Amino acid sequence: MKRFRKWMHKEPEYPTIPEDYHSEDEESPRLTLDLEQNELIFRRIFHNSSDIVFRKIGMAEQALWLVIFLESLVDEQIVDEHILKPLISNTSKQQEFDTQAEELDDQIISAASTNLSSNVTDIVRHVLKGHAIVLTRADSNAMMVKVNGNKQRSLEEPSSEPVIRGPRDGFIENISTNIGLIRSRLKSSRLKMESITIGELSQTEVILTYIVGIASESLIEEVRKRVSRIQIDGILDSAYIEEFIEDSPYSPFPLLHSTERPDVVAAELLEGKVAILVDTSPFALIAPMTFWTGLQASEDYYVRWPIATFVRWVRFLFTAIAIFAPPLYVAVTTFHQEMIPTNLVLSLASSREAVPFPALIEALLMEIIFEALREAGIRLPKQIGQAVSIVGALVIGQAAVEAGIISAPVVIIVSITGIAAFTIPRYSFANGIRLLRFPMLFLAGTLGLYGIVLGFLGILLHVAMLRSFGVPYFTPVAPLTLASLKDVIIRAPIWAKTGRPHATGMSNPVREPAGQKPGPSQGKQPSENN
């Protein structure tokens, strides 16, 4: 045991990385007053980088300015218009005396976002972010101009959360665009965007966003603390952050709500939650998440409320089916045949007549094949994917039944289950539900209904024990807060939902004044007041 434990927790030996430039905590070199010397520093740092550009501007042999940028990251048109052109047109005037960086900033360069620095590390970091650096001949300060290239895809409808009615823009891989999408929905200075840089090599910008006065201070502090604790070489998607900061790393349920939709983020911020945006990831994380969030689609709030309520209940039903339908089938047909009505049991028996496998194996087989089809459908190129999944389903479903290898009821059950899992609007939540089906199947196949009850209790216990950033996962059902149930068992009309959810919105519980129900009396009030 001890050896096993040791093996599990063995510390790997990290190879020492030869550093091209000094890391932050060491004394960073500073720029000198000598332009050639400075150039050499950067040439050494960016040696073997083919996309670095050193553009010297000056008269005769005398270089006045040196512009450094990575052509892969900058918008060259901006560099031409706002840096190179003004510099060149100024060379004659500047010949006699040397300009300071500050003067450049004030008088020559017409870009919006500029900084000054003489710290080489800092400058290099800005170059890597897509800034152009202007070095002058007689100043140890360099000017850093933000000239980010606009290499991003256009806003598209999020493919993981489509809606019929509702906004169709989704986050993209560019964080400033994403911030803009949120800001355009919440035009308030109380909407805060805290920036944290994570990833030793990726230097990924992570933004915590929340509304001051609605999100509780302790929640903001907790998220901030957990995010800034992360130490890693690179963050490639918000999923990396999610795994570092979630409360129960072994749970199949997602403890942070990830979404591609800016309207969802805005709605959750208004409920007092904190969102985490990650550069280069179109998925924002929202903390805390509850179980019921996993079953709420953004469109619930854009369609009429009775319909949304009905659809929610359909979703509850099919979530249960997604977990319990195959286990119930297996348990009832192998242990509790007396529970099935006589006519049904006879037709089930006749369809199973030629099948060589036990019901458990049959169900497992079909479930796994279904999962494989699903996976293949996602991974294959779009053009082939659909064909493969249709053909696969047809061939496997129909042929297996006709050959007598799989019975027809199992195919029906598995396909219903497959559909049921797709009614769950949150992708990561649906994944958790799908995974739970397999242990439940085993329990049902070995212990029958007793096993299903055990498994159900286990799931219930687990869900009730989960917490996401201090908020019980199963709230508002357990612990029960009746007022917040308005948005769980029904989707109350917007005018009736006057409060924020109990779990997160208690520092500012009132959302809107009561009594806004539309009706004839609404029109009278102003005239009476006047």
Next chain:
Amino acid sequence: MKPFLCIGLLFTVLITSGCWDRTEINDLAFILGAAFDLSDEGEYLLSLQIAIPSSSQGGTGGGGSGQQDKFFVLSATGKNANEAFHKIQNKSSRRLFTAHRSVIFIGESLGRHGIDDVLDVFSHDPRQRLKTYIMIVKGGRGQDVLLTKYPFEQVPTEAVKEMEISGSGLAVTLRDFFIAASSDGISPVMGVIEPESASEVTKGNKNKIFNLTGTAVFKDLKLIGFLDDAETSGLMWATNRMRLGRINAALPDRGGTVGIVLSHAERKITSEVSGDKIKVNLQLHGQGSFVENNTRLDISRPQNLLLVQHALEKSLELQIRKALTKIQKRYKVDSTGFGQEIHRNKPKAWKALKDQWDSKYPMVDISIDVRLSINGAGMAGPPLQLKDKETIK
């Protein structure tokens, strides 16, 4: 580490303790009906009707060799039900599964011999359903009914079950039977089924049918006699079992008969005990609507409606009276449960009567008070085929 250990230990529980009673659905022989008869040697003959599942799926199987049988019957004799069951199990490749049995048939000869030996197995074995219908096969063996091919349902016992559920005849389940047999002041009854020979109705048709034909009256768990259809509905009125019945009455002076269908039926019972005289009052109330009027009466007229209503009440009273007389005077056994009524309402009087109830019962004075309410005249007043002047307004 700990969770892994826990999961591992739990998993051993799953694989070591589970599975022992796991049976695939295609390893079971679904018993749909059973029949008990008395064999010639005086042993019990148990017959089981077992469904053959493969045939119900249609033609997807092998080369479709015509209509396959949907069931078959296995039978064996034994000193008791358990032994016979064991013998049948030895004949079957699949485990016999009793939970789907819907009807138990008892041959008339066994009924007359006494059924207490075969009944006990149903009360002890937990794999039996107490909601199984139990019936006597009049004038035949139980096995014959099991072997009958019924045209409607896949298996004939399903047909019997449906007939029992529909409520037109007397439906008695094992549970009802046990309750009646074990209670004071009531004797059990059973439904009766009678195979109808092909020659009678469906000539040339190989399918036979069966009839629900009344009630079997038991005394001390021995069959002592039958009630016919009309008497059975009288009994059902008297025992508050009536749900959906039809009442017919003849009005000879108006030239025909009328018939109604009941939508609601209710019985109230009171009893008076004074010394040796026992009186039971039955108050019957029924609601129904016209389905047939062969008289010349325009029944949409209130006075005619009243006339018809009285005739129907009279006819119903007669029907009940006839049934009760037969039970009281001929069979002398309290199938109606009047004793139980007295037990409930006059417990002190019952104490004295209890031991001699069997001799007292035939002397009980029964008064019957029928009140019918008829919901309207239906679609037409007088029969439509009659000319206006022929009708009686």
